[in-house]
Amino acid sequence: MDVPEGFDPGLILALNLAGTFVFGLSGGLAGVRARLDLVGVVVLAAVVGLAGGIIRDVLIGTSPATFRDWRYLAAAAAAGLVCFFAGRLLERAERSVMVFDALGLALFAVTGATKALRFGLGPVQAVLLGAITGIGGGMLRDVLLRQVPTVLREGLYAIPALLGAAVLVIAQQAGSTNPVFPVLGASVCAAVRLFALRYGVDAPTPPHSPPPTKEPSR
Amino acid sequence: MDVPEGFDPGLILALNLAGTFVFGLSGGLAGVRARLDLVGVVVLAAVVGLAGGIIRDVLIGTSPATFRDWRYLAAAAAAGLVCFFAGRLLERAERSVMVFDALGLALFAVTGATKALRFGLGPVQAVLLGAITGIGGGMLRDVLLRQVPTVLREGLYAIPALLGAAVLVIAQQAGSTNPVFPVLGASVCAAVRLFALRYGVDAPTPPHSPPPTKEPSR
């Protein structure tokens, strides 16, 4: 490839597989909670784990890597099986779906932005595409379980993804391919997201609207 | 490109950006009404403004133009911000979501059909793809807000889009690249859609079904 390669491909692959696995956990746990059966849990884990990367590749205009590389499929399926058999344990950790979701968001925001840069997209587009990669899986999870997507309801979901992707894009634009930056970007994203979850921070609501309700459309 | 170019690219670009903006308004206003916060409103505006064109490009089999061209991103984001800060004003105009939606439908039907012809698809396919470009954004808006898509519930939604696209495809097939035809096609589509909205005209219901209800699946 004749475009600048950017960060260590091995690190990016590892982050991508980790993102697939934790998003898979988030999807699988949501499936266990909705009392889906074995197949439903694994399918939902796979959809959530793989959708972000597929949407990213379609938007970049490249052939989705997922189905050529068995490791992504294995990571997503493993997450589904873990949820099915150990779901009770994972559930004890309160709000565990949200925690895994935050980690997946962080990892995919960083790897999505990296891939966008590698395919020659501009920095603003790369930040947006990073956020979309992170948001896609959870959005599809919510649509399939018939909920208004988290990203539309809670302000500090897209914003941490944009921040995490921005850290990486700025570093890359400044010429640095130090592997600390993808890790830093992912950490910033996860930290902001978890902080917002813990303390209930939200984005502003329209100036003229009545007091916000948490789940407005129910 | 060695296929016939068709209409003035500048006009098509202008129509496309206008379509992105008005569909963005339709999405953003729907978000304000569902009491989403700032990020939710902007994200929904962007999804509705950009989805039609992305679906069109994926179905044609070309790389989506959206993420290479910042102007689309800017148009969609601007629409979201307008809705967030001036939503109350826009809402006063009754059924404004529907009006903006009709304009977006008209603009995208025409530009979608034009792009399909430029990529060598047949006239029937171009008409269908124009309609799909117009329908895609609103369909996704309704799915994300957990409503049965308008296009499935109201007959005169797909039909005006098909009509508008057909005007353009027939003109192009007849060899005319006069810029009046995209404008005429969009006007026909918008006029039929708004007429149907105003007077409650619907497509026929199945011969054997009970008296139609406006929102059957609620």
Add this chain to the structure above:
Amino acid sequence: MDVPEGFDPGLILALNLAGTFVFGLSGGLAGVRARLDLVGVVVLAAVVGLAGGIIRDVLIGTSPATFRDWRYLAAAAAAGLVCFFAGRLLERAERSVMVFDALGLALFAVTGATKALRFGLGPVQAVLLGAITGIGGGMLRDVLLRQVPTVLREGLYAIPALLGAAVLVIAQQAGSTNPVFPVLGASVCAAVRLFALRYGVDAPTPPHSPPPTKEPSR
């Protein structure tokens, strides 16, 4: 094409068109039941009939065949019209949506796996992609009508699709291009699916969960 061709293209085309038509019937009937109007019924038939193949082609990374080939469009539209005008008749056959859905699942599982092999994907990926081709249409139908997708709720939906695709992939890997194998694969898939429907067989539920309910999230 310099990759092994596999099975008779004419047979695969016939199976694909049949799959499009029966999935179209499944979508159109679901539309009639939801009391959609003419356009809604045809659009839903087209979406369900065409979505599986489009998702397959996007995941393979090739341009979707659907919009280049009018026969798919005609098959899907014909299914919609049949449902609109003869819906009452089709409905008398109890659970007819489910039966057509099982046939579509079977046909698309086989043709999806075949196409994946032809584009050089590995055998495991081909089996998965066959199942996804079969599942995609029904999944979208359920999302558009605001139901949790069948595949997530009922275990023996994805499994028959995987079985049917596996029959074909194993035969092809063993070097046989005998046209009996796609037919056998589709038959296995349809038989297992219909058997599960008839006798209410389900995939196992999580070990720790309360007694399963049929539609958990309602």
